[in-house]
Amino acid sequence: MSSLTNPSRLMLRNCDELAVSRLLLVMPPSDSVISELGNELSDTEISVFTTVSEAEQIASRNLPADRVAYSYDLSSLKGAYDSIVFYLQKSRPLVEAMMSQLCPRLSENGTLWLVGENGTGIKSWRKKLTKWGAVDSVASGCHSGMLSLQPDDSFRAPASEIKESHFSVEVAGTIIDVATLPGVFSHGRLDVGTRLLLEALSKENVRGQLLDFGCGAGVIGSWFAARHKRCRPTLLDTDAMALESARRTLAANRLEGKVIASHGLNNLKGKYDWIVSNPPFHEGIKTRYDVTEQFLQKCHSHLGKGGQLRIVANNFLKYRPLIEEAFGHCEELARGNGFTIYGATVAKEFQSAEI
Template identity: 45%
Template sequence: MTGYGMNVLTNPSQLLVKNSDALEAERILVVQPENDNFVPQLSQQGAASVNVYTTSEVVRSRLSDLGVNEACLAYGECIPDQKEKPDTIIVYLQKSREFMNYLLAMSLPLLSDNGHLLLVGENSSGIKSWQKRLAVYGDVEKIDSARHCSLYVLTPTVKPSPFVIVDWKASFEEVLHDVCVKAVTLPGVFNHGRLDVGTRLLLETMEAGFKGDILDFGCGSGVVGAWLAKRFPGVRLFLLDNDAMALAATRETCRINEVDPVAVIASDGLENVRGRFNAIVSNPPFHEGVKTQYETTEQFLRESKSLLKPKGRLRIVANSFLRYPPIIEAVFGHCHVLVKRDGFTVYEAFNG
C-alpha cells in the first residue's frame, strides 16, 4: 500500500499502514478513526468500498472536507445498517472501556462470515489488556507492535448477540434548589450514570438571574441545560456538543424532562453556532480520545465574549488546576471566582 503521507497520520494509523496486507479486503468499515488522513488515503488504495463511522463532529467534518463521500460517512450514536457486510472492521482504541465494549457489541454483528476485526491503539492507552478481553469473541492474534502502538486481529468464533441500544442506556435523577432533573446517558458520555462533582457545583451556583437565550457548551448528557430550563421557565435553550453520543443522550434527557430546546447542535467548538446569547454555561471538556486536550476549551473561552449579548454572562466550572482564569481575564478584563471546592472552581465573567 503506497501513497500514504506519514506526516499526516497518527501512530496507530501508521501502524495500520505498516501492515497494509491486513487491510486487503473488498469491504472495510473504519470505526472511530482518528483526526488524520488515514481514511481518505485508504479509500484511494483500491478497496471496493470503505465506510466510516464516527461519533466526533470534528472527525466527520474533516473527512468530509477531505472528500470522503457523505454516503459512506456515518455520524451518530449507532452504526447504520450496511448494505453489504464488511469483510474487515478496523476499530481504533477508545479511552472508555465501556464505550469500547459498546463499539465492539455494535460492530461485530455487522461483520461478514469469515470476516476479521482489527483493533489498533497506543500501548500507553492500555491496548495490551484488550488481547484478553477480545478473546471472549473468538481467536485473537497480535499482528504487530511499533511506534508505541499494537495491532490485534480478532477472528470471531462466537455468534454475537444483536445490538440493542436501549441495553446500554443508564439514567439518574438529581434534586438541586428543589428542582428535580432526570438524565439519560450512554457509554462514553461525560456524566454516564451519575452527576459529577463539578457539574453539581456549577448547578449549585445557579440560584437566580438566568433568562433569555442560553447556550450550554459541551452539553454531555444535557443535564445542565434541562435543569436550567426547569429552574428558569421561559429560557430559550441551545445545547452543543461535538460527540454524537452526547447529543443522543441530551435529546433523551430533554424528552423525559419535557424540555423543548431551540436547538441541539453538533459542532467542532463554536463553529456551527449562530446568534448571541444572554448566558453561556459550561463544564467544558478537556479530554478527547485517549489524550488530555485543552485546545478546544481554550479556543471556546477566547471566542465566548463575541457570542454574548451586552451584559451577557459566561459561567463555567473547571478543575482548579486548569489555567483558564488568565484566558478569561485577557478576553473579558476580569474573572470572578464564585466558589472553589473539592478540586473544582466556578468562574464567571460579563460582557460589559
C-alpha cells in the same frame, strides 16, 4: 489535527492486511489516516463511522457522503464489511457496546481489528476480546498494538440497540432525570465539577437563551430549563452519543431545547444571554486543550449585551487569563474539591445576576 497518531502509523505499516473489498474505519482520530490509507488501498472501498463531528468533517473531505456515518448508532451502515478497524476508546462500556454492534457487520469470514496506544490498555484487550472469539496479536510498534478478532457465530447475529442508563440529579431543590449512553462524560452519575457549578449558580436569575457548551448528557441545560421556566436552552457537543443522550434527557423531563452538533463553536450562530459550561479537555483517549481555549476566546462574540459566561474548571487549568483577555475581567465565584467557578459579563465590569 493532521499529523498521524501512533495507532494510525502502526495501522498504515500493516495496511496490506486491510487490502479487502470493503473496509470500515470506526472512531478514527482527527488525523490524516483516511487520505493516506486511501492512497495505499486504492482498490478498497473505505467507509467511516464516528461519533465525533471533527472526524466526520475530515472523512467527508476524503470520502463520498454515503460512506461517512456520524451517529450514535450503526443503523445507517449498509451491507457487510470484510474488515473493520476499531480505534480503542477510553471508555470500556463504550468499547463493549460498539463491539457488539460491529461484529454483526462483518462478512462471513471478515475480521475485526482493534488498534490503540500501549498507554490506553490495548495489551489488556487481547484477553478481554476472547469472549467474542479467536484473538491474535498482529503487530506492535509506534508505542501501539494491533489485535485481530474472528468473532464466534453467536456474536455475528444482529445485536440489540445500545442501552441507555438513567440517574437522578438533585441540586438546590431542582430534580431532573438524566439519560446517558455509554462513553458519555459522567455516565451514570453527576460529576463533582458540574455539581459545584449548579450549586454556585442556584441563586442566579437565569433566563433567556442559554448555551450549554460541551453539554454531554445535557445536565446543565436541562437543569436550568427545569429550574427557570423562562430559560430556553441550546445544548451543543461534538459527540453524537452525548447529543442523543441530551435529546433523551430533555424528553425525559418534558423540556424543550435545541441540540447542535459542532466542533467547538464552528456550527453555532446567533447570540445568547447565558453561556454555561463544564468545558471538556478530553476527546476520546487524548487530552486536548485547544477546543476549550478557542471557545473561551470566541464565546464573547456569541453573547449579547450584558450576556453572562459561567464555567467550571479544574484548578490546574489556566483558563482565567483567557477569559480576562476576551472579556476584560474574570470573577472567581466559587472554589472547592479541586474546581473553580469563573464568571464574566459582556460589560465593562462583572455583573452578577442574583435573584
